[in-house]
Amino acid sequence: MTEDSISARLHERIRRDFPDHDAAQGVEGALRALAVDLGDSQQGTERLLAAAVLIADGDLKQFRTAVALAREDWRDLLMWAGLGNEGWQGALDERLGSA
Template identity: 50%
Template structure:
C-alpha cells in the first residue's frame, strides 16, 4: 500500500477539512492501479486530489478517470509532462489554491 506523503496529507486536510480521512480511504482504493501504473504514487494520488477541487463528487469523478486511463488523469491535473515534479511541489506548497 503506497503511503500518502506528509505534504499531500496537509493538502488533503486543507482541501477537505471535514472529510480528509474519507479522501485518504478513497485514494487507497486506487492502490493497485497506482502500483500497476508504475508511476510515482504521490503524483497519482495528488492528481486525483487536484482534480477533485475540494469536492467529494469530483473526487469520485477523478477516481473514475484514473481507473479509465491514468494518463488522462495526469494530463488533466497538469502533472503529465516532464516538469511534473516541479508542478507537483508548487501545488502542494500552496494549500487551498485549486489550480
C-alpha cells in the same frame, strides 16, 4: 500498498481541501485503494494520488470523477491535473509544497 501511500504533504493538502474530518478520511481511504489499483502503472504513487486531489479542489463529486478516471486511464488523470508532461515535478512541488 501501505498506509505510507499518502505523503505528508499530500495529507496536508487533503486536510486543507477537505476540512470535514469524515470527508478527509473518506478521501484518504479512496486514495489508499487507488494506490493499490494503480500499483502496476510504474508511476510515482504521490503523483497519481495528488492528481486526483488537485483535480477535486475540495469537491467530493469531482474527486470521485477523478478517481474513476484514474481507474480508466491514469494518463488522462495526469494530463487533466497538469502533471502529465515534463516539469510535472515542479508543478507538483508548487501545488503541494516542496518534498
